[in-house]
Amino acid sequence: MRSPTIALLWEIWRRHWSTVAVIGGLTVVGRLVDVLESRRNAGAESSPLTTLLAMVAFLLLVAVFNYTESGGVRGVGQFPRRLFTLPVTSLHLVAVPMLAGITSIELLYLLWMEPLSRDGSARAPLVAILLAAFVVFYLCALWTLERAGSLRLVMLGVIAIAVFAIGILPSFPPNPPPWWRLEIVLAGLVAGLAVIAFLLAWRHVARLRDGGGRSAHRAGSLFNWIAEATPTRRTAFANPAAAHFWFEWRTSGLVLPALVGGVLLVVVIPMSWLMRSNAGDTFRLLLAALAAPVVLAVPVGIAFSKPTFWSEDLAVPAFVAALPLSSEDLVAIKVRVAAMSAVLSWLVVLVHLTVWLSSWGNLDALSLLALQLWAFHGQSVAAVYGIAVLVAFAGMFLTWRFLVSRLWSGLSGRRPLFVASVVAIVVLVIAGLVFDADRLPRWLLDDPARLAPVVWIAAIAVIAKYWIAAYAWRVVTPRYLRVYLLIWLAGTASFLAFGIVVWGVVRIYLPVDVDRLRSLVILVALLAVPLARVGLAPASLTHNRHRS
Amino acid sequence: MPETVAAVSHLTRSFGAKKALNEVSLSVPKGAVFGLVGENGAGKSTLIKHLLGLWRAETGSVRVFGLDPVSDTVAVLGRIGYLSEEPDLPGWMRVGELLRYTQAFYPRWDTAYAEQLRDRFALDPEARIKSLSKGQRARLGLLAAEAHRPDLLILDEPSSGLDPIVRRDILEAIIRSVTDEGRTVLFSSHLLDEVDRVSDHLAMLHRGTLRFCAPLEDIKARHRRISLHFERPPAEPPNVSAAIRVDGAGREWTVICDAGRIHAAALAQHLGATLVEDTAASLDEIFVAHAAH
Numbered sequence: 001m002r003s004p005t006i007a008l009l010w011e012i013w014r015r016h017w018s019t020v021a022v023i024g025g026l027t028v029v030g031r032l033v034d035v036l037e038s039r040r041n042a043g044a045e046s047s048p049l050t051t052l053l054a055m056v057a058f059l060l061l062v063a064v065f066n067y068t069e070s071g072g073v074r075g076v077g078q079f080p081r082r083l084f085t086l087p088v089t090s091l092h093l094v095a096v097p098m099l100a101g102i103t104s105i106e107l108l109y110l111l112w113m114e115p116l117s118r119d120g121s122a123r124a125p126l127v128a129i130l131l132a133a134f135v136v137f138y139l140c141a142l143w144t145l146e147r148a149g150s151l152r153l154v155m156l157g158v159i160a161i162a163v164f165a166i167g168i169l170p171s172f173p174p175n176p177p178p179w180w181r182l183e184i185v186l187a188g189l190v191a192g193l194a195v196i197a198f199l200l201a202w203r204h205v206a207r208l209r210d211g212g213g214r215s216a217h218r219a220g221s222l223f224n225w226i227a228e229a230t231p232t233r234r235t236a237f238a239n240p241a242a243a244h245f246w247f248e249w250r251t252s253g254l255v256l257p258a259l260v261g262g263v264l265l266v267v268v269i270p271m272s273w274l275m276r277s278n279a280g281d282t283f284r285l286l287l288a289a290l291a292a293p294v295v296l297a298v299p300v301g302i303a304f305s306k307p308t309f310w311s312e313d314l315a316v317p318a319f320v321a322a323l324p325l326s327s328e329d330l331v332a333i334k335v336r337v338a339a340m341s342a343v344l345s346w347l348v349v350l351v352h353l354t355v356w357l358s359s360w361g362n363l364d365a366l367s368l369l370a371l372q373l374w375a376f377h378g379q380s381v382a383a384v385y386g387i388a389v390l391v392a393f394a395g396m397f398l399t400w401r402f403l404v405s406r407l408w409s410g411l412s413g414r415r416p417l418f419v420a421s422v423v424a425i426v427v428l429v430i431a432g433l434v435f436d437a438d439r440l441p442r443w444l445l446d447d448p449a450r451l452a453p454v455v456w457i458a459a460i461a462v463i464a465k466y467w468i469a470a471y472a473w474r475v476v477t478p479r480y481l482r483v484y485l486l487i488w489l490a491g492t493a494s495f496l497a498f499g500i501v502v503w504g505v506v507r508i509y510l511p512v513d514v515d516r517l518r519s520l521v522i523l524v525a526l527l528a529v530p531l532a533r534v535g536l537a538p539a540s541l542t543h544n545r546h547r548s
Numbered sequence: 549m550p551e552t553v554a555a556v557s558h559l560t561r562s563f564g565a566k567k568a569l570n571e572v573s574l575s576v577p578k579g580a581v582f583g584l585v586g587e588n589g590a591g592k593s594t595l596i597k598h599l600l601g602l603w604r605a606e607t608g609s610v611r612v613f614g615l616d617p618v619s620d621t622v623a624v625l626g627r628i629g630y631l632s633e634e635p636d637l638p639g640w641m642r643v644g645e646l647l648r649y650t651q652a653f654y655p656r657w658d659t660a661y662a663e664q665l666r667d668r669f670a671l672d673p674e675a676r677i678k679s680l681s682k683g684q685r686a687r688l689g690l691l692a693a694e695a696h697r698p699d700l701l702i703l704d705e706p707s708s709g710l711d712p713i714v715r716r717d718i719l720e721a722i723i724r725s726v727t728d729e730g731r732t733v734l735f736s737s738h739l740l741d742e743v744d745r746v747s748d749h750l751a752m753l754h755r756g757t758l759r760f761c762a763p764l765e766d767i768k769a770r771h772r773r774i775s776l777h778f779e780r781p782p783a784e785p786p787n788v789s790a791a792i793r794v795d796g797a798g799r800e801w802t803v804i805c806d807a808g809r810i811h812a813a814a815l816a817q818h819l820g821a822t823l824v825e826d827t828a829a830s831l832d833e834i835f836v837a838h839a840a841h
Contacts, residue, residue, distance in 0.1 A: 232642055232644070232645060232674070233645045233648060233649075234644070234648075235648075236648055236651060236652070237648065237649065237651070237652035238652075239652060240652050240653045242652065243648075243649050243652030243653065244652075246649070247638070247649060250640070251638070251640070317636045318602065318630075318632045318636055319632075319635075319636045319637060319638065321600075321602050322600055322602065322625055322628075322630050322632075323625065323653055324621070324622045324623075324624075324625035324626035324653050324654070325621075325622065325653070326621055326622050327621075545602065545621075546601060546602065546603065546604040546618045547597075547602065547603045547604065
């Protein structure tokens with residue numbers, strides 16, 4: 001290898017050739033499926049399966065160009081510091097992975113362009129520019145926001161959504177769109193932003209390389225300022241569990257409440273003020289505020305399930321592994337921190353709703369709903385308030401559920417297992433988007449016979465859940481089993497109660513022969529609160545802690 | 549028979565094809581300063597991690613205070629103070645917070661002793677751990693490991709993080725005070741002069757195999773360094789059955805023997821050489837000889 005560029009590219013290839021092979025396989029299969037589908041149904045949009053395969057291929061390509069390495073005290077992925085000693089310029093170090101990423105994603109898009117552009121929502125040049133820009137934004141965020149640790153996942157999600165939104169902007173009515181929504185304008189804007197992102201990344205890496213100037217650690221200074229603002233613990237801890245609870249809370253417990261508060265402050269509050277006159281928008285924003293803790297708990301839960309929230313290393317740090325606490329104690333503390341985090345997040349939401357709805361919220365739509373519930377439940381005001389409390393409780397449990405449900409894979413230290421559990425969620429979300437998940441209830445209700453297999457699958461899942469739970473909890477200390485069973489019963493009861501309330505309302509609008517749906521609602525409520533997975537977590541942590 | 553704090557029996561651990569530990573058996577007597585030496589990758593840290601229960605024994609057994617450190621994690625770790633080679637202390641904590649946090653896990657935590665050590669190590673209780681130097685972090689790790697007066701203090705390469713002054717004056721003072729109280733120290737090190745100065749028992753690992761494990765005095769007494777002079781250069785190196793290393797060229801040869809009391813003059817006569825010197829081998833020579841054997 002005579003050229004540094006070839007050496008850097010070879011390293012990327014050597015590390016990821018197996019993933020590249022998978023991407024190639026997915027592309028071949030996807031195109032074959034598309035050809036077969038096109039023959040059967042000429043002129044139709046690409047099938048959901050083709051779109052799903054394309055999405056997974058693009059996601060894997062993004063993973064290939066995650067050009068970071070674990071480093072620093074926290075083991076967070078950062079620009080590979082070892083490259084700084086190579087006799088090449090910083091521009092070279094930044095440009096090679098970025099250009100390789102852009103070229104690869106454009107090649108992949110070229111292979112998928114025909115089926116993906118068939119629906120005509122965005123034209124190929126705009127999509128190509130958006131994809132290239134996304135690679136630049138992605139790498140820029142990975143490198144410049146390394147101090148944000150796992151929170152970069154949320155930020156990258158926001159970037160991906162923004163790029164996607166720009167892609168579909170020209171298709172919104174009216175047609176033709178105003179000048180600022182023209183494809184050429186948007187493409188120019190995104191390309192300009194990508195150039196700025198590239199320059200930022202270059203400057204950041206160059207500063208890291210020369211040890212940084214005064215401005216190199218501005219973002220770091222912000223984090224330091226927040227850290228300094230947090231009160232110092234000056235009193236002794238009552239017991240080891242209290243001490244480690246404090247440790248976990250300080251490292252991960254406040255992340256979700258802070259994120260929820262941030263989303264409410266930056267998105268919901270300004271929008272609620274701007275749309276204060278519209279009752280429908282107020283109602284939608286109310287739903288968004290209620291959904292915020294649950295939705296944000298999904299990515300936060302992925303980081304929370306690892307032994308160290310801010311680190312990409314899945315091994316239990318020696319500092320924690322050598323503590324005289326059992327693995328059960330450590331898991332129990334994590335579960336308690338998750339509960340506290342969920343409760344605090346919901347308190348933030350409830351305080352926000354109280355202030356908003358009592359000050360500038362348009363309550364017309366909400367009042368109408370309350371009136372319907374009041375009339376439906378025997379004109380009882382208590383029932384309406386009861387339902388509101390039930391919604392909050394079910395929301396808290398759902399939030400907590402997403403924080404703890406992946407502990408069994410994250411604490412195991414087995415990267416393939418952890419990655420598989422994360423990929424499952426991502427694929428599920430993509431599949432939901434691709435297959436239009438909101439059409440599922442209508443599809444089921446169109447033919448009640450379709451419900452039978454779904455109910456059976458849910459029933460088998462419930463049986464499997466309890467069987468695995470019995471297996472998992474048999475080795476856990478009975479004290480923890482008793483406490484967790486109480487929590488599980490409370491959570492399941494709140495979901496069941498919520499399901500019954502929802503069922504009571506929606507059944508009026510449903511055909512008479514969908515009684516099976518009631519069974520499905522009950523089965524889903526029984527599945528909602530994790531039992532088997534939390535039971536498996538101590539054994540997973542033991543495996544990781546003792547490197548079995 | 550002295551009371552044993554830790555006992556390892558036929559311990560084997562593999563990482564893929566490589567055997568990090570191969571049939572290692574040793575015991576650490578109570579009240580000893582037990583030095584563990586070996587080159588990089590010899591298996592010292594792996595052995596220590598087994599003693600802490602951070603690795604489960606693949607084959608063989610590990611007992612610490614008579615307990616299995618994996619199944620009795622809390623009971624074993626509650627009596628151990630551990631300083632890892634790279635102390636991974638949480639950077640966001642302040643020094644004072646770390647001490648209060650650590651105190652909660654050990655009922656025998658001695659606050660006055662912790663304060664005394666903190667003063668001696670010149671650690672500011674308000675300082676964030678991430679702002680400390682590598683040496684300061686190692687000192688803090690040592691403080692946290694020792695302030696609860698553990699029955700067994702395990703130090704994994706403590707010298708790698710500590711500067712020479714702290715190493716010579718403070719670490720050695722701590723080790724002496726631990727043994728004065730009848731407690732036990734197990735430490736791994738590259739620095740043979742340090743091991744020679746403070747330890748009374750020594751074990752050497754080489755590529756996962758235990759080369760020797762005995763009281764230091766016995767090891768020194770057993771190993772001899774014999775210098776020989778030949779009238780004519782021998783055609784091949786002198787063949788000595790007890791030799792673990794034969795070094796030299798031409799007429800001058802040195803033999804390191806591991807055979808207890810050896811009659812050097814008779815050996816020289818048997819080889820047709822003149823005995824130049826017969827002295828106790830230094831720890832350095834013993835280490836090199838076993839590593840090359």
